[in-house]
Amino acid sequence: MNKQKILLLILTITILSGALSYNIYQSIYGGFITKDCTIFIGSFDTMDDIQKTLSKSIDKEQNSETYEIPKFIWLANQKNFSKPKAGKYNLTKDMSLNDIINLLRSGNQTPVKVSFNNQDTLEKFSGRISSQIEADSITILEVFKDSIFLRDNKLTKATVLGIIIPNTYEFYWNVSAENFRNKLFKEYNKFWNTDRLTKASSLKLSKEEVMTLASIVQKETVKIIERPIVAGLYLNRIKRGIPLQADPTIIYALKKKKGIDFQVKRVLYKDLKISSPFNTYLNKGLPPNLIAMPDISSIDAVLNYKKHNYIYMCASVTKFGFHEFASTLSQHNKNALKYQQWLNRKGIIR
Numbered sequence: 001m002n003k004q005k006i007l008l009l010i011l012t013i014t015i016l017s018g019a020l021s022y023n024i025y026q027s028i029y030g031g032f033i034t035k036d037c038t039i040f041i042g043s044f045d046t047m048d049d050i051q052k053t054l055s056k057s058i059d060k061e062q063n064s065e066t067y068e069i070p071k072f073i074w075l076a077n078q079k080n081f082s083k084p085k086a087g088k089y090n091l092t093k094d095m096s097l098n099d100i101i102n103l104l105r106s107g108n109q110t111p112v113k114v115s116f117n118n119q120d121t122l123e124k125f126s127g128r129i130s131s132q133i134e135a136d137s138i139t140i141l142e143v144f145k146d147s148i149f150l151r152d153n154k155l156t157k158a159t160v161l162g163i164i165i166p167n168t169y170e171f172y173w174n175v176s177a178e179n180f181r182n183k184l185f186k187e188y189n190k191f192w193n194t195d196r197l198t199k200a201s202s203l204k205l206s207k208e209e210v211m212t213l214a215s216i217v218q219k220e221t222v223k224i225i226e227r228p229i230v231a232g233l234y235l236n237r238i239k240r241g242i243p244l245q246a247d248p249t250i251i252y253a254l255k256k257k258k259g260i261d262f263q264v265k266r267v268l269y270k271d272l273k274i275s276s277p278f279n280t281y282l283n284k285g286l287p288p289n290l291i292a293m294p295d296i297s298s299i300d301a302v303l304n305y306k307k308h309n310y311i312y313m314c315a316s317v318t319k320f321g322f323h324e325f326a327s328t329l330s331q332h333n334k335n336a337l338k339y340q341q342w343l344n345r346k347g348i349i350r
Contacts, residue, residue: 033095041104042134043086043174047076050084050104057091072097081105086134086174088112115168118218118293122161125293135177143177153185158289162211163188166295191296199303203235212286214294214302219248220313223321227301233310233325235302242311244280252291253278266348317342 037057041050051072075097076082087109091100114132119125122144123137130137143149145157155163163185171180192207200210217231237244251264253276264271272279278287310325312332317339326332343349 088173139177212290214298215290218294218298228306231302231305249280
């Protein structure tokens with residue numbers, strides 16, 4: 001082999017080696033993510049699971065499962081990275097495989113915003129939350145019903161719903177169900193600050209009783225602007241020793257008897273005779289515990305109720321979603337007749 005051929009061979013090997021080195025460098029440090037995306041790493045995920053997650057999340061036109069993704073495992077092994085930290089991770093455009101591994105190794109996950117509105121039951125609440133964090137609905141339900149937690153905080157399975165204040169909270173996606181519950185309970189205690197406790201005391205109500213009344217107000221009207229009026233009406237009845245006669249408590253009693261999915265669009269006269277501690281037509285004062293999860297507007301509506309002389313209310317047939325209020329039985333009967341006639345015309349019998 002002459003000198004020229006040897007030089008050509010060396011040059012070829014050098015070019016190939018350079019190209020290979022460049023490709024390896026690019027596969028490790030070059031831009032790998034083609035667009036911003038989010039991945040979730042479970043508490044029991046393996047490196048293979050992460051590889052599959054990346055495969056599903058990253059633009060496959062740019063990064064194929066058979067070529068680019070396996071380099072993730074190879075590079076992880078080179079960096080002695082084998083224990084992924086669970087959580088939600090935001091991957092940004094042009095991140096490299098090296099960047100991804102460093103991010104997952106650091107555990108610097110992105111918090112999630114957990115939000116929920118007023119839920120009727122713990123079961124519904126648990127289902128709503130399980131779609132937003134890693135913990136499943138059964139585990140979430142169990143920690144809220146935990147006998148030790150209930151005993152230590154003077155709660156019951158019926159009253160624990162009251163410690164959950166509907167709002168938007170920030171958590172790590174892999175927060176444990178127990179820590180999730182504990183933070184909500186902490187927020188509940190923070191919510192009941194000196195100002196709110198003072199207002200509750202002036203009403204001669206405990207915070208639990210305020211929550212119970214707020215749950216009735218919550219179910220009575222969807223109009224936030226109307227809630228202080230409704231709260232004032234019920235407080236007038238309590239002060240005068242008149243039964244609340246709140247239809248939402250009748251509906252709650254019917255659902256407890258016939259099942260949570262039992263539909264009630266119209267409360268019948270026979271329903272008012274149902275034997276239940278939640279029948280506020282037969283029993284004076286507040287029911288034993290809240291009938292739903294009230295939101296902040298309903299709680300503050302009770303604490304900042306509107307003063308007036310109303311003791312009767314009926315759904316309005318001219319301002320749908322609102323109510324007609326009355327101070328006298330005769331005026332209330334007129335309002336109620338209009339509503340009953342409207343229901344009859346609409347064919348609503350249950």
